[in-house]
Amino acid sequence: MMTIEIRTVGVLGAGQMGSGIAQVAATAGYTVKLADVDLERATKATSKIAAMLGKLVEKGKLTAEAAEATAKRLIPVAGIADFGDCDLVIEAATENVDLKLKLFAACDAAMKPDALLASNTSSISVTKLAAVTKRPGKVLGMHFMNPVPLMRLVEIVKAVQTEPETYTTIKEAAEKMGKTVVTSNDAPGFLVNRILIPMLCEAMFAVQEGVGTPEDIDTGAKLGLNPPMGPLELADLIGLDTVLAIANVLYTDIGDTKYRAPTLLKNLVRAGWVGKKGGRGFYVYDEKGQKVPEGFVGTITLNRPDKLNALNAELVGELHRVLAEIRRDKDLRALIVTGAGDKAFAAGADIAAMSTMTGPEAKAFGELGHAVGAQMETLAIPVIAAVNGFALGGGCEMALACDFIHASTKAKFGQPEVNLGVIPGFGGTNRLARRVGIGRARELCFTGDVIGAEEALRIGLVNGIHAPEELLGKVKEIAAKIATKGPLAVAQAKRVLLRGLDVPLPTANELEVQAFAALFGSEDQREGMAAFLGKRPANFVGR
Numbered sequence: 001m002m003t004i005e006i007r008t009v010g011v012l013g014a015g016q017m018g019s020g021i022a023q024v025a026a027t028a029g030y031t032v033k034l035a036d037v038d039l040e041r042a043t044k045a046t047s048k049i050a051a052m053l054g055k056l057v058e059k060g061k062l063t064a065e066a067a068e069a070t071a072k073r074l075i076p077v078a079g080i081a082d083f084g085d086c087d088l089v090i091e092a093a094t095e096n097v098d099l100k101l102k103l104f105a106a107c108d109a110a111m112k113p114d115a116l117l118a119s120n121t122s123s124i125s126v127t128k129l130a131a132v133t134k135r136p137g138k139v140l141g142m143h144f145m146n147p148v149p150l151m152r153l154v155e156i157v158k159a160v161q162t163e164p165e166t167y168t169t170i171k172e173a174a175e176k177m178g179k180t181v182v183t184s185n186d187a188p189g190f191l192v193n194r195i196l197i198p199m200l201c202e203a204m205f206a207v208q209e210g211v212g213t214p215e216d217i218d219t220g221a222k223l224g225l226n227p228p229m230g231p232l233e234l235a236d237l238i239g240l241d242t243v244l245a246i247a248n249v250l251y252t253d254i255g256d257t258k259y260r261a262p263t264l265l266k267n268l269v270r271a272g273w274v275g276k277k278g279g280r281g282f283y284v285y286d287e288k289g290q291k292v293p294e295g296f297v298g299t300i301t302l303n304r305p306d307k308l309n310a311l312n313a314e315l316v317g318e319l320h321r322v323l324a325e326i327r328r329d330k331d332l333r334a335l336i337v338t339g340a341g342d343k344a345f346a347a348g349a350d351i352a353a354m355s356t357m358t359g360p361e362a363k364a365f366g367e368l369g370h371a372v373g374a375q376m377e378t379l380a381i382p383v384i385a386a387v388n389g390f391a392l393g394g395g396c397e398m399a400l401a402c403d404f405i406h407a408s409t410k411a412k413f414g415q416p417e418v419n420l421g422v423i424p425g426f427g428g429t430n431r432l433a434r435r436v437g438i439g440r441a442r443e444l445c446f447t448g449d450v451i452g453a454e455e456a457l458r459i460g461l462v463n464g465i466h467a468p469e470e471l472l473g474k475v476k477e478i479a480a481k482i483a484t485k486g487p488l489a490v491a492q493a494k495r496v497l498l499r500g501l502d503v504p505l506p507t508a509n510e511l512e513v514q515a516f517a518a519l520f521g522s523e524d525q526r527e528g529m530a531a532f533l534g535k536r537p538a539n540f541v542g543r
């Protein structure tokens, strides 16, 4: 039987997999028609692929001419109806059997009779897909790995109906795309997932049964077996919902309980913790998808909401004690300070308590406030104020003692002590002047004016403002980001920035040189630079 010569490839689905397939097919010299639910999505994906090709040119991995020619071969189309002249269509839609059956029937109706039809499915029976078409002999599975341009494997899955010529033609096409082919008969999970999914589930059973922590299981697998990634990290990357769906296919279709999904996996998916794409799975991820070490960010909440968290000696003393404890905690990498309730960070020192203080008592109270400020400034870890409402008087001063401030759009700042016949006593005068400049500090301290979040942002008192319901989440993201950096480096940066304020510039620069040099030879310096050169994320340990 004659087989078709492949010149034009249709790719259905412009997501990560479909775009990757379109890229490698166009790079191999095929004309590629890329379709999704509408032309806009297909066009966006095509532009993204062109940008990706541009990056390869920048890195010297592709010539500008080759990138331009490849981009020209990529044609976004409105939908399946445009696949009429395609010699091969590769379906790369969401892993949903009903959807794929519908798309297969639609492709079959739109395509010329001798064209071949492949699915990128990772688990759905290709035999079942072939059966809804009028060309079952020309159907097979073409399971690419993610990310398609980088992963060398394509798993070709023969449906029961697949004709030998179809297999040969597709194998040649995959090889022309630079892939190594392995061949699987149509069985649950095919080859790769039949091996992979039980392995990932076994790692999850180990967590579920308390055999080890996710970190130890992944480290054990990486260092003991040498894969680039641990099983739980990989499960998070694939998506726990996808892992569960494939595990369910294996269990249902093979019928052996050894393929059952762990309850832990089901619960994580029920919670919406589907891995990297959802920001949380076995690990927590920041907005860039970088793993955030958990337990490294602490939060102190000023908790006296009925008095707008006004700072009496008891609360300030407690704050001092907790900060001393935090100083001894070797695991923490960032600290957040915020206020309880939705109205105040802290509305100042407690006026009722201060109203009866003698001069010496006020001195002791002021010294206690200053001791807390000094504690926060000299902690090795960054302290971030999340100002959720009023930060007046001592409240503003506590925020100023933090390394930097983010605030809710509802926040209000001020040093209104002059209204009470006193002045700021917890460091407000000088820290405010250092933060916003002497002129603005003078005006705020002399008038007792209260300013809103926008103005605080404008004068540089706060670094960012956020919707009230988003404030803590945003600050946690910043703290989590800091927690992924080298703790020794962050500590030195904090120390030099603080001490540099009090000395002449040449001395400050000398401090910087000393701190810079002191970091060399640390485990973290070696790890950070090796990670950059090895093109992998760094794993800092704080030594």
Ligand SMILES: C/C=C(\C)C(=O)SCCNC(=O)CCNC(=O)[C@H](O)C(C)(C)COP(=O)(O)OP(=O)(O)OC[C@H]1O[C@@H](n2cnc3c(N)ncnc32)[C@H](O)[C@@H]1OP(=O)(O)O
Residues within 6 Å of the ligand: 306, 307, 308, 310, 311, 347, 348, 349, 350, 351, 352, 369, 390, 392, 393, 394, 395, 416, 417, 419, 420, 422, 423, 424, 425, 426
């Ligand atoms: C060193 C540091 C020094 C010297 C200082 O910090 S001096 C204090 C500087 N701060 C202030 O002057 C602000 C005082 N508070 C206010 O002006 C207002 O409370 C407010 C504008 C912040 C909010 O007003 P409002 O929404 O109307 O709320 P209330 O005033 O009714 O407050 C609710 C309860 O909290 C008590 N409160 C508020 N701030 C303080 C404070 N700094 N010290 C003691 N108690 C405070 C307030 O009295 C209310 O209590 P109750 O009356 O309900 O018992």
